[in-house]
Amino acid sequence: MQKTLIIYESKYGTTEKIAKYLSLVLGPAKYCKTSEFKDEFKDFDLILLGSPIYSGKIVPKIIDFIEKNINWLKTKKIALFCTCISTKDGNENLTKLEKILGKVITKRALGGILKHNKLDEEDSQALKEFSEKIGFTFDDTDNFNLEDIINYGLELKSLKDDLIPLMPSLQLKNLIEEFLDSHNTCTLSTSYKERVRSTPIEYTYNNCYIYLISEGGEKFANLLLNNNVSIAVYEDYIGMNNLAGMQITGIASLIGKNENEYKDVITRKGLNLNFINNMVVNMNIIKIKIIKIEFLYSKFKKMGYEPKQIFIFD
Numbered sequence: 001m002q003k004t005l006i007i008y009e010s011k012y013g014t015t016e017k018i019a020k021y022l023s024l025v026l027g028p029a030k031y032c033k034t035s036e037f038k039d040e041f042k043d044f045d046l047i048l049l050g051s052p053i054y055s056g057k058i059v060p061k062i063i064d065f066i067e068k069n070i071n072w073l074k075t076k077k078i079a080l081f082c083t084c085i086s087t088k089d090g091n092e093n094l095t096k097l098e099k100i101l102g103k104v105i106t107k108r109a110l111g112g113i114l115k116h117n118k119l120d121e122e123d124s125q126a127l128k129e130f131s132e133k134i135g136f137t138f139d140d141t142d143n144f145n146l147e148d149i150i151n152y153g154l155e156l157k158s159l160k161d162d163l164i165p166l167m168p169s170l171q172l173k174n175l176i177e178e179f180l181d182s183h184n185t186c187t188l189s190t191s192y193k194e195r196v197r198s199t200p201i202e203y204t205y206n207n208c209y210i211y212l213i214s215e216g217g218e219k220f221a222n223l224l225l226n227n228n229v230s231i232a233v234y235e236d237y238i239g240m241n242n243l244a245g246m247q248i249t250g251i252a253s254l255i256g257k258n259e260n261e262y263k264d265v266i267t268r269k270g271l272n273l274n275f276i277n278n279m280v281v282n283m284n285i286i287k288i289k290i291i292k293i294e295f296l297y298s299k300f301k302k303m304g305y306e307p308k309q310i311f312i313f314d
């Protein structure tokens with residue numbers, strides 16, 4: 001599994017909070033201050049460096065850390081973030097850091113919080129002097145934006161997923177299809193605004209699509225308003241060396257009763273079309289176009305590959 005290490009500094013807690021939230025989205029992950037860094041962390045795959053901006057600059061401890069560790073850092077995928085009131089200050093500093101590091105995969109200036117009554121004497125004075133120097137006064141400001149932070153986390157997660165060494169795609173697709181064909185029940189998750197619904201439901205898989213037969217119910221209240229779905233197919237947990245579960249991202253549509261595909265699905269399922277058509281209630285078929293499958297399968301590790309593999313369907 002690709003691990004993320006977040007190395008940060010923070011005096012008033014905002015950068016620390018961001019490091020913590022990003023670590024939750026990016027897990028398996030660890031966040032630590034520069035003083036807490038240990039040599040054993042050098043085997044993490046993605047390194048994220050985060051610093052607040054004080055008086056127009058990145059915290060010196062972060063610069064020192066980079067200079068002392070530049071050799072191994074240059075062999076890693078690195079991303080950056082800073083916490084600031086002025087995005088311009090943040091971006092300028094991140095560009096400077098990027099130059100020191102050679103190359104980073106992405107960087108982001110995130111909104112910080114400044115409360116004058118929380119600052120210690122030294123920082124109050126430093127901020128006063130800096131404000132006089134640049135001719136600009138920093139008022140109390142709260143630019144902390146959780147959605148921006150989460151979006152950056154998801155962007156980083158996608159870049160991190162790109163680092164996974166994948167097995168040959170035909171082999172992976174075959175193993176995915178074998179797993180889907182050898183199971184028959186999934187959890188379908190649908191949502192619309194505040195409403196979320198997880199439905200245990202029997203499925204059939206056929207040629208990149210998942211089909212669900214249903215009498216109806218609350219899932220349709222979501223599906224009719226939002227056709228983005230997530231599906232989980234998995235085995236019971238028996239131990240960390242026997243993990244087997246996939247998260248499927250897909251797009252749902254309904255198949256009309258008069259379409260040939262409706263008949264095909266019913267027949268493939270071994271059901272009698274006349275019987276279905278003569279039932280007193282309607283039988284609805286949901287068709288899900290698979291977009292992506294994230295498959296955590298310990299078997300992959302035994303085959304010499306990363307236990308998590310990702311397959312994107314055309």
Ligand SMILES: Cc1cc2nc3c(=O)[nH]c(=O)nc-3n(C[C@H](O)[C@H](O)[C@H](O)COP(=O)(O)O)c2cc1C
Nearest residue numbers: 010011012013014015052055056084085086112113
């Ligand atoms: C002494 C001091 C100087 C600051 N100077 C800047 C600055 O030059 N530019 C900026 O955008 N933000 C500046 N800030 C705002 C900080 O970047 C913001 O408060 C950040 O959230 C602090 O992070 P922390 O809570 O992790 O310590 C300054 C804050 C302090 C306390």
